[in-house]
Amino acid sequence: MKNVELLVIGGGPAGLCAAISAAEAGVDVLLAERDEWLGGQLVKQTHMFFGSEKQQASVRGVDIGKILVKKVEDYKNIEVMENATVLGLYEDGVVTLQQDGNYVKVHPKSVVITTGASEKTLVFPNNDLPGVYGAGAVQTLMNVYGVKPGNKVLMVGAGNIGLIVSYQLMQAGVEVEAIVDASPNIGGYLVHASKIRRMGIPILTRHTVKEAIGKEALEAAVIWELDDKWQPIPGSEKKLDVDVMCISVGLTPLSELLWQIGCRMEFVGELGGFVPIRNDKLQTSLDGIFVAGDVAGVEEASSAMVEGSLAGLSASSYLGYKIDVEKELERDYLNQLSDLRSGPVGEKIRQGLAKALISQEVTNPGQGS
């Protein structure tokens, strides 16, 4: 059994920032990542990020990942375990992992859980046909491995991911037949939508998938229009000859470890599903267990990074480390989060967080805007 001060679970944007922030405070950190490399889903983000300079705006996600990984590698007090899947978090504080086929136990004094999220799916006949892929899967295939998902794509979902992946598909030389979204409005940023429209891809709002057609793999998709009550209009069916359907209908937190250890959970639709109840310092209902990033509520990578830094700081403080500028840092992180969640775009997130925060301790200025 290995004793560690702080275990960070997940080497994505939130986990990397949590490890850096805690290491900066002097904490000995063990960072466990199930993949063979660090960076999480940043590796496939070829677009430039929004936000402000502090969250590396105008830098491509994949490059932000590289910068963070480099920082982690530079800290002598961060030990990285790659290819290490956390299996369980137990009541006596022991955490079990599997690394390269070996069963390992560690005993951390504090844990930051940054396990991210997984892609949701959509229910329609034959949605299990090969060729019906999550948008993130398509992104991984083409941006990480340089492999085309197919020749003609129907994108389902006009949120930011749907729009960005459509653009990236065109960049990779794949045709995007159309983007459909059941909602009457385009969910993603206008700037992305305009770019897509300029490329000649139709964005069909109030449309959804009726069924997928194919024997061994996807051969065509049938879409139809929805009325004001979200009901399909018979006779409005259109058949599209596509070999890939890209499902971009959001993500849901990967919260199994939180359930297992017994964190208080609440279903918050705005945040993608069940999320841990937490205080403004990102501590869950359990002492010494912190969360950051999509597992705490599905948002953007930018806010995941800031949350990671905040959770790392909170864990350091919990472990008894005196940090000279703790209050300043904390205020700075909270302000950054508040900025990222401001305006109409952040409204849903703000509503969701209001339900996930322990109310008496709400001091996050982001909640009021």
Place this chain on the structure above:
Amino acid sequence: MVKTAEVVIIGGGISGCAIAYNLAKKGVKDVVLIEKGYLASGATGSCGAGIRQQWGTEMNCKIAKMSCDFFETANEELQYDGDIEFKQGGYLLLASTEKEHEQFKKNVQLQNSLGIHSRMLNLEQAKEIVPHLNTEGLVSTAFYEKDGHLNPFHATEAYGRAAERLGAKIYKYTEVTDIVVENGKVKKVKTDKGDIETKIVVNAAGGHSQIIANMAGVDIPVYSERHQILVTEPLEPLLGPMLMSFSLNIYCQQVPHGGFIMGRGDDTEPRDLRVTSSWQFLDEMVKTATGILPPLKKARLLRQWAGLYNMTPDRQPIYGPVDDVEGFYLAVGFSGHGFMFGPATGLLIAESILGEEPTINIDRLNLRRFESGDLILEPSVV
């Protein structure tokens, strides 16, 4: 929420739902069931859901047989549009010592006399049924092909829906906060969603039965103990029967979905209503399970969880009315076999409440046995 009821049942596990169904079927109009979470959210949904008739006492054999017979036709009987997934692959009980072997022989004799056609099998015969069984260290086995396993969620849902069709009302996500008793008689059940006046309350609260009994001012000699389980990834069929060993302290079964579910008892487990899991259980269970079924070494684990056994001093349920509080009935203390006794519990408690001639005499299982000291000792439990 209704304001009055003829009977209020507390607990939406298999017992509570089966009692509600049987009462409604017998014509009781206002049956209300209160469940704190969703149906089967407690011990029922977390149990191993084995169905066994190979018991060591006459009472248990009878109750188990009656329940198993019901499960065989439950889909039709309860007009369930799903499937309770009753797989009758048998139970293969493993004897590791001469003493166990002798006990099994005695049990088989008793079982046979009660219409349960179990039989002793030597190790070669056992291997015909479970080719991958490691027989090292085993003496003999006992087998009954009509034992098996089913899906506890579907079984409870089947009972619940059938009860509702017959007019019973089920309130989920509703918590009982108090039971009002006046002049030694049940008056009212208070919940976080409103109060219900009633003359009859059934405590079928599983792991929480002690708390509910205390609300009525009754002390019952039970405690709840955590029991843990784990399940592997779904795999192609490999194991027909439930494997069970009392000395190795394990039960292990491959369910129709393909996963291997296994668990055990442990006297050192916490008794504080905790249902968290421990890595110690996982480590030990894996050793035992791969010992008796070596191919399992290649299986991946999917999940582990825990549930509560509501234990009595003689490991037997407490059935029937409480002498001190008129109208207060118990269906508690199942000590780990409440699920497989569910159908019998439903019928026998309904008969008891309505004062009907009992299908099986359950007087010996009344709460008063702990005062008189007339305990029933079951030799064959995990």
Place this chain on the structure above:
Amino acid sequence: MRIEEHPVLEFKRGKKVYFTYDGEKLEGYEGETIAAALHAAGVKVLSHSDRNRPRGFYCAIGNCSSCFMEVNGVSNVKVCIEPLREDMDVKTQKGKGKIV
């Protein structure tokens, strides 16, 4: 199906490796997953479920368990995250996994 030219990205592929897929010799690159190499070779169907429905990957990052194949005799391998190695024996999985 490989992207040869990209306006933003440059794909630095690892060493070329050979593997078998249902007995057929295919090539891929070190550093990519089995699923990526198969997809590049035009293989989308990775298994047939126990109800005999074709299955491909869905999430491609190891979350959804839709991409199970038999690799070097081991069932239920998530090929969307399993790194490709020289001489791997990859087979379409039929039904649930096997341990004997």
